[in-house]
Amino acid sequence: MATNAHTEAPGGAHKGPFPPFNAETFASQLVWLAIIFVALYLLAARVALPRVASILESRRDRIAGDLAEAQRLKTESDEALATYEKSLADARSRAQTLANQMREQQNAQAEAARKALEQSLNAKLAEAEKFITVTKAAAMGSVRGIAADTAGAIVARMIGSPPRAAAVEAAVDDVLKG
Amino acid sequence: MGDPIHQFEIKKFFTLGHLGPYEIAFTNSALFMLIAFAIVALLMLVPTRQRALVPGRLQSIAELSYEFIASTIRSSAGNEGMRFFPLVFSLFMFILVVNLLGLLPYAFTVTSHIIVTVALALLVFFTVVIYGFYKHGLRFLRLFVPSGIPIYILPLVTAIEVMSFLSRPISHSVRLFANMLAGHITLKVFAGFVTMLGGAGILGWFGAVLPLGLTVALTALELLVAVLQAYVFAILTCIYLNDALHPGH
Numbered sequence: 001m002a003t004n005a006h007t008e009a010p011g012g013a014h015k016g017p018f019p020p021f022n023a024e025t026f027a028s029q030l031v032w033l034a035i036i037f038v039a040l041y042l043l044a045a046r047v048a049l050p051r052v053a054s055i056l057e058s059r060r061d062r063i064a065g066d067l068a069e070a071q072r073l074k075t076e077s078d079e080a081l082a083t084y085e086k087s088l089a090d091a092r093s094r095a096q097t098l099a100n101q102m103r104e105q106q107n108a109q110a111e112a113a114r115k116a117l118e119q120s121l122n123a124k125l126a127e128a129e130k131f132i133t134v135t136k137a138a139a140m141g142s143v144r145g146i147a148a149d150t151a152g153a154i155v156a157r158m159i160g161s162p163p164r165a166a167a168v169e170a171a172v173d174d175v176l177k178g
Numbered sequence: 179m180g181d182p183i184h185q186f187e188i189k190k191f192f193t194l195g196h197l198g199p200y201e202i203a204f205t206n207s208a209l210f211m212l213i214a215f216a217i218v219a220l221l222m223l224v225p226t227r228q229r230a231l232v233p234g235r236l237q238s239i240a241e242l243s244y245e246f247i248a249s250t251i252r253s254s255a256g257n258e259g260m261r262f263f264p265l266v267f268s269l270f271m272f273i274l275v276v277n278l279l280g281l282l283p284y285a286f287t288v289t290s291h292i293i294v295t296v297a298l299a300l301l302v303f304f305t306v307v308i309y310g311f312y313k314h315g316l317r318f319l320r321l322f323v324p325s326g327i328p329i330y331i332l333p334l335v336t337a338i339e340v341m342s343f344l345s346r347p348i349s350h351s352v353r354l355f356a357n358m359l360a361g362h363i364t365l366k367v368f369a370g371f372v373t374m375l376g377g378a379g380i381l382g383w384f385g386a387v388l389p390l391g392l393t394v395a396l397t398a399l400e401l402l403v404a405v406l407q408a409y410v411f412a413i414l415t416c417i418y419l420n421d422a423l424h425p426g427h
Contacts, residue, residue, distance in 0.1 A: 049244065058229070
């Protein structure tokens with residue numbers, strides 16, 4: 001073919017018309033285009049695109065499902081943590097209560113023991129005081145007898161004869177009263 | 179130097195029969211359409227067979243192409259546009275694979291023939307028109323009557339809208355066709371310079387370096403154009419479908 005073919009008008013020196021405008025080939029091209037394109041369309045619409053769509057959808061579902069599962073597990077662990085913290089707080093407050101109770105009980109016991117001891121001491125004190133009073137009274141009674149005897153003896157020695165017992169006792173009583 | 183038009187010739191392998199006066203043949207064009215179909219089918223079906231939760235490389239490509247087209251439709255035609263997902267997906271994948279196949283040496287570029295791009299553009303055009311009237315009835319015609327326009331220029335605007343609507347399949351198809359045709363001719367011409375200069379002795383070898391570099395650069399550019407034109411065709415399809423879905427401006 002001539003080396004200057006590209007400078008010529010399409011279809012000029014070429015054998016037959018410019019190929020893209022050669023109407024003889026149109027029918028064949030159209031028929032084949034129709035066949036191939038319909039086949040391609042059916043392939044895309046019926047098989048290929050639904051398949052890719054299902055792949056993409058299942059992936060999207062899987063990701064969404066995994067995220068939801070992760071969220072659920074997180075909520076669960078959060079709940080478990082809250083429960084744990086609550087039971088920990090409960091245990092702590094229970095321990096506090098027990099300790100308080102124990103302390104109060106011991107305080108009460110100690111108080112009671114102290115009171116019992118005080119009471120018994122008071123009782124003993126009172127008994128001792130009563131004993132002292134009784135002993136003192138008895139001693140005082142003895143003092144009167146001794147004083148009367150002594151006064152009688154002294155008077156007898158001074159006057160030579162024992163005085164009348166009643167007079168001596170009256171005199172002693174008089175002194176003791178004074 | 180080779181004929182830059184030669185690559186666009188339809189070569190008949192065998193005749194299948196006649197449809198009225200028209201001969202139906204299995205040609206290189208049909209062969210490359212079949213190869214493109216096979217590639218798309220293999221890409222979409224084989225790697226996705228496992229339905230792996232964590233995709234491999236090829237499954238990623240299949241998923242990426244799905245999500246790419248889906249997001250393109252959603253952004254330009256809304257969620258209702260997803261009913262045309264198989265159509266847009268088929269158009270994009272077909273044009274993309276056919277364009278890329280055409281870049282291989284000795285390969286035939288199906289989209290360098292205007293009849294193919296016109297057929298695809300008319301498919302979109304009639305889909306828009308038929309679905310628009312089916313969905314909205316005569317209210318679909320409101321597409322040509324923009325709201326908020328003063329009444330005295332409304333006839334003019336409506337006439338322009340109708341004209342632009344009717345010229346859509348032309349621009350839609352010629353854009354793809356012309357890009358593929360011009361790109362392949364340019365590539366062939368520059369590659370032809372390399373062989374021509376290379377045959378002209380030692381001085382020609384040095385002269386051939388420039389067109390060789392240009393051919394390499396143009397190949398990269400054509401790779402971009404092949405992908406870009408498939409995308410442009412798809413996104414224009416989405417925009418046109420959006421008119422069928424939401425005719426009110």
